[in-house]
Amino acid sequence: MHSAPSVMFPVGRCGFYAGLLVLLAVLGAWVMGAWWWTTTDLRAAWMGPAGAMLWLAWVAFAVWSWRRSPTGRLRWDALSAGEESAGGWLWYSASCAEGAPLQRVEVMLDLQNLALLRLHNADALARWVWVERARDPLRWNDLRRALVSTRA
Numbered sequence: 001m002h003s004a005p006s007v008m009f010p011v012g013r014c015g016f017y018a019g020l021l022v023l024l025a026v027l028g029a030w031v032m033g034a035w036w037w038t039t040t041d042l043r044a045a046w047m048g049p050a051g052a053m054l055w056l057a058w059v060a061f062a063v064w065s066w067r068r069s070p071t072g073r074l075r076w077d078a079l080s081a082g083e084e085s086a087g088g089w090l091w092y093s094a095s096c097a098e099g100a101p102l103q104r105v106e107v108m109l110d111l112q113n114l115a116l117l118r119l120h121n122a123d124a125l126a127r128w129v130w131v132e133r134a135r136d137p138l139r140w141n142d143l144r145r146a147l148v149s150t151r152a
Contacts, residue, residue: 004087004149007142008075013066014130016114021062028055070129074119075099076146087150091119091127107147115147 032055036048072093079087090099102119109116113133118126133140 004076004078004146005142006076006078007139007146008073008092009131009139009143010072010135011074011129011131012071012135013069014114014132016111016132017069017130018066021066025055025059025062028058070127072096074105074117074129074131074143076143076150078146087146089119089150091121105147105150107151115144117147 032048032051035051039048070093072091075090075092077088077090089102089105091102092099100121102121104120106118106120107115108118108128115131117129117131119129120126131143
């Protein structure tokens with residue numbers, strides 16, 4: 001079996017992930033509003049403001065999470081020799097311009113035009129990233145080949 005070709009793919013904030021967070025925020029607000037509108041128990045009146053504070057905290061966390069989404073480039077180098085198989089993954093970012101080697105890259109969700117990946121670095125830390133076909137349509141199939149060829 002041949003290894004997948006070398007490829008470098010840009011990674012950044014994902015519009016799908018942002019849309020998913022907005023959808024969850026709207027659904028949460030709608031459920032809270034429906035509950036508040038239909039409740040008649042005055043003893044539970046404190047739950048409305050408490051729920052609103054929790055919802056606002058979740059929205060703040062979601063915005064913080066999206067804004068801190070990792071940005072960089074993911075590279076599959078078919079020529080670097082690893083211990084288990086030929087090839088290796090590298091992560092390039094503003095803080096690591098020379099490229100940090102990754103132990104493995106796992107596909108957690110594959111939606112054909114976008115995928116959620118979990119990157120495992122040498123420090124046993126995992127980074128979750130979304131990759132989208134729209135970022136580099138010409139190299140998308142090469143990235144998918146590399147992801148499939150390195151599955152254990």
